Amino acid sequence: MKLPRNFYKPLAIGAPAPLRELPVRLERMIHFVPPHMEKVRAKVPELIAKVDVVLGNLEDAIPIEAKEAARRGFIEMAKASDFGSTGLWTRINALNSPWVLDDLVEIVREVGGKLDVVMLPKVEGPWDIHYLDQLLAQLEARHHVQKPILIHAILETAEGVKNVEAIASASPRMHGMSLGPADLAASRAMKTTRVGGGHPDYRVLADVAEAGASRASAQQDLWHYTVAKMVDACAANGIKPFYGPFGDFSDAGACEAQFRNAFLMGCAGAWSLHPSQIDIAKTVFSPDPDEVRFAKKILDAMPDGSGAVMIDGKMQDDATWKQAKVIVDLARIVAA
Numbered sequence: 437m438k439l440p441r442n443f444y445k446p447l448a449i450g451a452p453a454p455l456r457e458l459p460v461r462l463e464r465m466i467h468f469v470p471p472h473m474e475k476v477r478a479k480v481p482e483l484i485a486k487v488d489v490v491l492g493n494l495e496d497a498i499p500i501e502a503k504e505a506a507r508r509g510f511i512e513m514a515k516a517s518d519f520g521s522t523g524l525w526t527r528i529n530a531l532n533s534p535w536v537l538d539d540l541v542e543i544v545r546e547v548g549g550k551l552d553v554v555m556l557p558k559v560e561g562p563w564d565i566h567y568l569d570q571l572l573a574q575l576e577a578r579h580h581v582q583k584p585i586l587i588h589a590i591l592e593t594a595e596g597v598k599n600v601e602a603i604a605s606a607s608p609r610m611h612g613m614s615l616g617p618a619d620l621a622a623s624r625a626m627k628t629t630r631v632g633g634g635h636p637d638y639r640v641l642a643d644v645a646e647a648g649a650s651r652a653s654a655q656q657d658l659w660h661y662t663v664a665k666m667v668d669a670c671a672a673n674g675i676k677p678f679y680g681p682f683g684d685f686s687d688a689g690a691c692e693a694q695f696r697n698a699f700l701m702g703c704a705g706a707w708s709l710h711p712s713q714i715d716i717a718k719t720v721f722s723p724d725p726d727e728v729r730f731a732k733k734i735l736d737a738m739p740d741g742s743g744a745v746m747i748d749g750k751m752q753d754d755a756t757w758k759q760a761k762v763i764v765d766l767a768r769i770v771a772a
C-alpha cells in the first residue's frame with residue numbers, strides 16, 4: 437500500500453519506466469456506515485459493489501449508548517460479506533476514550549484477517565501512531581493475523597497539524613491521512629459550524645483602485661493550507677492524502693467543488709457520508725477523459741521520458757512526462 441519513493445520517476449535515463457501495475461487500491465471514496473443500525477448493515481452487500489471502501493464508524497456520530505452495539509454490528513457486517521477488492525475499514529474511538537481498547541481487542545480477535553485499515557481519530561503526534569502500532573502488533577500476533585492492519589490518521593487537531601510530518605512517517609503501517617475539518621475547526625477556534633466546504637464570509641475583495649466602488653469579491657478555500665500541508669507530508673512519505681467529510685448533503689455542487697480542489701492538490705479520495713456523495717467522489721477522483729487523452733499524447737511523444745517537445749502549442753519535458761504519468765497511471769487503475 438506504501439508507494440516506493442521513486443514512484444513517479446523514470447527508472448533510468450534513456451529507459452522509460454514501464455506503465456507497471458500499481459501496488460495501490462482505488463480508494464476514491466471512504467464510505468461511512470453506522471454499524472449499530474440493522475437496516476444499514478443489511479445494505480452492505482449492495483454497497484460493496486458500489487464503493488471502493490466501506491468503513492464501519494464507531495466514533496463521533498455514534499451515540500454513547502450505541503458504542504457497544506456499533507462494535508458488535510461492525511464485527512457482524514465484516515463476517516457476513518465477502519468484500520472482494522472493496523476495502524474494509526473501521527474508525528475506532530479516540531485513544532483517550534473508554535471504548536477504544538475493546539474496539540481493537542474485539543475487532544482484531546473476530547475479524548482481524550478481513551480488516552484492511554484502522555482509521556484513528558484525533559491524532560496529535562507520532563506517539564499516538566506508535567501506541568496503536570504496538571497494540572495492533574500484539575493483537576495480530578495473538579490471533580495469527582497474517583496481513584498487517586494499516587493505520588489511517590485523521591488530521592483534525594491543531595497539534596496534529598503541527599506534527600503532520602512526524603505522523604506521516606511514524607510507522608510502516610501508515611496508509612494515509614484524512615483532513616477532519618469539523619474537529620479541526622473547533623480545535624483552532626475557527627468561527628464556523630459547517631463540516632468542511634467554504635464559508636460565504638471567507639473572501640477577498642478586488643482592489644478599489646482597480647475595480648471601483650462596486651468591486652467584486654471571491655470566496656477563498658478555508659482548507660487550502662491544511663490540505664497542502666497534509667499532501668506534502670503524505671507524498672514525502674509515500675502514503676495517501678484524503679479530503680474528509682462534507683456535511684451539507686443538500687449542496688452537491690459545493691461538495692463536488694471541495695472534492696475537486698482536493699483531487700487537484702493531490703488527494704486520492706474523500707469520505708462519503710451520504711449515498712449521494714458516492715458518485716460525486718467517483719467522478720471527481722477519476723481522471724477526466726480529455727486530460728487522460730492529452731497525458732497519453734505526452735507519454736507517446738517522449739518514449740524515453742526525456743527531452744522537450746511541443747504538443748498543441750504547449751511545452752513538454754521530463755517534468756511534464758512525470759505529471760502525465762500520474763494521470764495515465766490513475767486512469768489505468770480506474771479502468772482495471
Ligand code: GLV
Binds near residue numbers: 590616620631680
Ligand atoms: C471528522 O472527523 C471531522 O471532525 O471533520
Ligand code: MG
Binds near residue numbers: 557616618619
Ligand atoms: Mg472528527
